[in-house]
Amino acid sequence: MQTSVLAKYGDARLPRYTSYPTAPRFSSAVGIHEYGDWLANLPAGDPVSLYLHIPFCRSMCWYCGCHTTITRQDRPILDYLGVLREEISMVAARIPNRLPVGEVHFGGGTPTIISSAEFLALMALMREHFAFSDTTGTAVEIDPRGLTAEMAHALGAAGVSRASLGVQSFDPVVQKAINRIQSKAQTAEATDRLRSAGIGGINFDLIYGLPHQTVQSCVETASAAIAMLPDRLAVFGYAHIPTFKKHQRMIDETSLPDTAARNEQARVIAETLVAAGYRQIGLDHFALPGDDLVQAQEAGRLRRNFQGYTTDNCDTLIGFGASAIGRMKSGYAQNEVAPGLYAQQIASGRLATAKGYRLTEEDGVRAEIIERLMCDFSADISAICKAYSFEPSRLLGGNDKLAELERDGILDVADGIVRVSQDHRFVIRAVAATFDAYLDQSNRAHSKAA
Template sequence: MQTSILDKYCDARLPWYTIYPTVSEFSAAVSAGACERWLRRLPGDDPVSLYLHVPFCRSICWYCGFPTQLTCRDKPILDFVAMLRDEIRLVADHVPQALPVSDVHFGGGTPTSIGPTAFLELLELLRRCFMFSKMATIAIEIDPRALTAEMAETLGAAGVNRASIGVQSFDPIVQKAVNRVQSEAQTATAVERLRRHGIRRINFDLIFGLPNQTVPSCVQSAKTAIAMRPDRLAVFGYAHVPSYMKRQRLIDEEALPDNAARAEQAAAVADTLVAAGYRQIGLDHFALPDDELTLAQKAGRLRRNSLGYSADTCKTVIGFGPSAIGRLGDGYVQNEIATGSYNQHIRAGRLAISRGYTLTDEDRLHAAIIERLMCDLQVDVSAICAAHGFDPAAFLDSAERLEMLAEDGVVDIDKGFIRVKQEHRFVLRAVASAFDAYLGRSPY
């Protein structure tokens, strides 16, 4: 990719567009009261997804941008699980009936830190409060350094059928630079334990753009991952924003690769995975030909949500735990980020909503266009505008930076159909940002 294109359009501050509008547009104007009303209005027969955020880790990785906290003791975790159970009951009291569930995701943090007994009790409560589909996906994020044999057996017995394993890099030099020392053997043992207990759908997370990373080390990490044959891999670019995430200040900025090096790393990993039989999905995912993501992409029903790419077609996501984001019919809601504030609300018998956003018809239009771009690298703007009752010509004329992207050869535009050129997929977020009505920055 041309260095001038990278310099012009690569910007770590650009949103990842997992949701639209982005969290920066959320406000306290949407309160717990609004969430209660929105929950009561949910259709009783539409499947929903559940997301549970467990914020605790036994060790803090310096690159991490998620709300997490360190604890070496079990008591804070068990106290938190008690609050989480109370929140589940509170939400269940506000929905019209036991809603059908097609997808559950335990994220964090390190969700397995809650331990076997507490995890089984938590999942049992969810099953009592909601109606789980027989085909429901139950997924959990795994730190292989902390996955015990007992916990792996518990996950299998509880019906968990997908695990997302954090790897990031197998290079010990890179691992030390981000405080995530994790051997290949630890990862392989975790994979073997999960598969032994029936959890055969495995995801790996890799990161490029970390300190001291090189193209050869990225390729070697990809090859090591391929040898364990996960069903899919997410290959994220490290976003260095130390002004927002203080732990990232511990990372040596001088050791970070520049935009050109990052693009080279991303391309090398992509080539390695595709050569091994994986299909490229959207911006940063790769999946085997029979994986749900690949099938969803082929069928044109790949989705984008707060967890990234998904084959889940649920319109509703209910979030539990600190910082969790919910997507209800009328808009978005987010829980208190700080665990202490979250606990105070739940202990008082009220939902822990701190802010949210009420969607407009125009928001839904922008969201649909951005989602198709992020999922398919192309979008029929005219067709989506017509489906939402908007004038395509006026909408295209108002899209910021779109003409500039076309002039620079990043996109092709033909009668309202926009296609991102394959060689420029690395700047896909910049293309999506052309349709972001709230991106309060000057044009490129």
């Protein structure tokens, strides 16, 4: 890893490119009427993905960048679930046909904060309004500290096929600094419960760049995770943006590793996982050789969406819940972020859409290029542009940032194909950003590129 490249590009604040355009481009110009029209015109028979946001936790993890609310009481959760059910029925009523479902994802917050009975009821409601099949995949994000045997059984009974467990770090010093105390035993017990319930896909989330984190503690955490044999691991860099997430102010900034240390942590985690037999997927995911993600990457079918790298190839994502984002061929629609405002909209009989974005043809070209770069570390600009009847010179000609990256040896451009050096995949977001037409127009703070 070249020190000069890291020094030049590592501190850049860039999007993670789980969508394009990114969320800062969303505006109130797209609202309930536009989203309602998009729903009404969804093609019959086309599979859709569903995302359900459960924005509640029992305690705040200080590193968290998600939209969540802390509650010790069950009443706010139960009230929210009532609203969520209303929204599911309301949205389904606007879709002319009972559409097949490819993937379902429960995110949070902590989706398993709800009771097992409530989870089963939600799944039953979705099956009532949408067409599930034996191939429908259902994934749930889980905090291992609160997963009961009863909930694990309910997840299995509901047909959940993948569970994503938050681990972050097993170092007790780091855990104290981020207000998340979680033992290896708790994590192992949750993993065993899920497998006993018939849930075959187990993901672990790890984070580097946390306060007081060291190379040694990263290796120890990765090694402990490997011993539990998860099928996949996602390894994210901590994004410290206290102006955006005020609870991050509880973290002592002087205890955070610098860019060089962050990169070394990412490197040793990757090396530890690869040495244990995991394949690296894209920028920050790892999977065992037989996993669908590996097969998708080898076949050039890997995708990237709001949940990260995925095999989900549905063109439509319908988002339910406060802050949830939906994606259609025409654009993006995001619900009200605050649970109270979200509930008010649904109670009034209106969709909860607060803002969104209508895609242009050029957006589609740039989105595909960025997705291929993030997934494959290369993109055939000429072929992608040809499919859209778009002139490649509009993207390659005069692209000074791309040319600079080429001069720095990070990539090469030949015959209309951009290829990123294997040694420089850690700055792939900087490459993707050269095709982002809106990046300089956003005042939003992003995470570090490395």
